[in-house]
Amino acid sequence: MNRLSAALLLSVPMAIVAPYAAAAQHPAQSQVQQNIDTILKIARNASLSEAQKIKQIESYADRYLDYERISAMAVGAPWKNFSAKQKTDFTAAFKDMIISMYAHSALVGAADAQVKILPNKMTANGNRFDVFSELQTKSGSKYEVAYQLYKSGSVYKIYNFRVDGASLVTIYRNQFSELIKQKGIDGAIAAVKSKSLKKQ
Template sequence: MNKLATVLLTTPIVIAAPYAAAAQAQLHPAQIQLQQNIESVLKIARNDNLSDQQKIRQIEHYADNYLDYQRIAALAVGLPWRQFSPKQKTDFIAAFKEMMIAMYSRSALLGASTTKVKLLPKLVDNGRNRIDVFTEVQTKNGNRYEVSYQLYKTGSAYKLYNIRVDGVSMVTVYRNQFNDLIKQKGIDGTISTVRAKGLKKADAIKD
């Protein structure tokens, strides 16, 4: 199974060893939040009293607090985003979110018990309220990948706007598809294609 954007949904689902209180005190607030996200959603993913659909919806509801779908969608489209009307932007964001959940949530749940993640001490402050937090993801076959989560602070929380897996950017992979679609089908045709879940997965990690 290949996955890049899967990390978007599995970030809080993968198994991670909890940090001791002393170690947590030395972490950046963005790292602490990511660790808390991992533990919170892992609890949902491992709840045997919930159906897969119930788990997906609870995870989605939780993730809504920490994922900036509007910024992810705008970055994934790129320059053509300026040509979208307000209604087209709203429709595209909703369709893009539903497409990603449909594409990756099932494999995310399946990977919850086999994928491992380790929070790395590496941290990059990009300025302009942007920060990268890094983890190492290990798949069930033992392959290891460095995953960076690009975040910005709003209020007391850090929101995710992109993911890079071994340097491969999720929004860049999707941008290539969207640029082709917009040229071929226009904006409304692109929204319809996304609504119909007609895009390919953004693949970068192999189990």
């Protein structure tokens, strides 16, 4: 399991947890725990096909993931040059690409992964929060995953996550930068739609 698959395994939409962890102390931690518990029920439901699981997880995750902010951070500085339609198109394509590339491996890893939230390691900076958890795979490998969230109304929106310090939004940034230089914004969007980027 590579780092991004591990991240997807831990994040919404692919968050998996061991039997219920210690009660979270902060509302952001409580929500992440709730997200994990809900996704766990879907991911380990033997009556559902893989496609059904992915569809249900995606529908649930739409409430908690800020896909446009994730996309903007992954693109970086060139994002300011995107039109409103280009931003919408890129966000949809990036979301679809990530799900297509990593959903299967994340679900396969769900059966044996164990996860615990680290309640004493949370950080806060104004309206931004980092909630930490630890994933252990069947082989014994451990990953620390930090969910980065901000408060939006009654929920906390996830806009990034890091696996052992490696950030999702920076994983593809160099590829996006090079694509935009070579093909322009529309060409980059087309490449993401065709899922022709390298799997990280």
